């Protein structure tokens with residue numbers, strides 16, 4: 167194994183972006199900041215901490231293939247790998263829901279917003295699919311509405327044992343891609359079903375700098 171390809175299996179960072187890297191079996195590594203995060207999780211008595219959830223829901227780190235094959239794969243599936251990943255890690259609670267924005271992934275022709283949504287479980291037989299609608303506006307006033315082909319996965323293995331809450335992992339997709347003039351984004355997220363609640367759920371609002 168070429169150690170210069172070492173990449174933390176928990177966050178994907180490589181030297182020199184990490185201070186220390188601990189090698190595990192095969193291609194497994196863990197960096198000092200992920201070790202610290204694991205320690206924090208172990209010290210937190212609650213079975214369902216935000217940190218544990220954030221770690222468990224990270225997209226899998228793919229161990230780097232040799233450069234040659236990576237270029238070939240890219241040519242065949244140009245949308246597979248983001249050209250830039252911006253970590254956000256913002257969280258807001260509202261009534262009994264939590265929305266955690268995790269990452270912006272920038273691709274050649276679109277970008278994706280990855281998030282975790284924790285909400286009370288829907289009643290069995292409920293006819294609507296839960297979803298969030300996003301409205302984005304950047305510092306130049308440009309707007310992206312809706313979600314073009316994102317996804318929402320129920321992550322029941324991350325839900326609390328008492329099933330008081332359901333965890334969804336989602337991504338919303340936007341095109342055209344971010345422009346080079348974009349330095350800040352205002353993100354509004356609306357749960358359409360939240361409009362039926364009393365009082366109606368307010369849109370979540372996040373401000374991020376890129």
Ligand SMILES: [Zn+2]
Nearest residue numbers: 174177197200
């Ligand atoms: Zn790490």
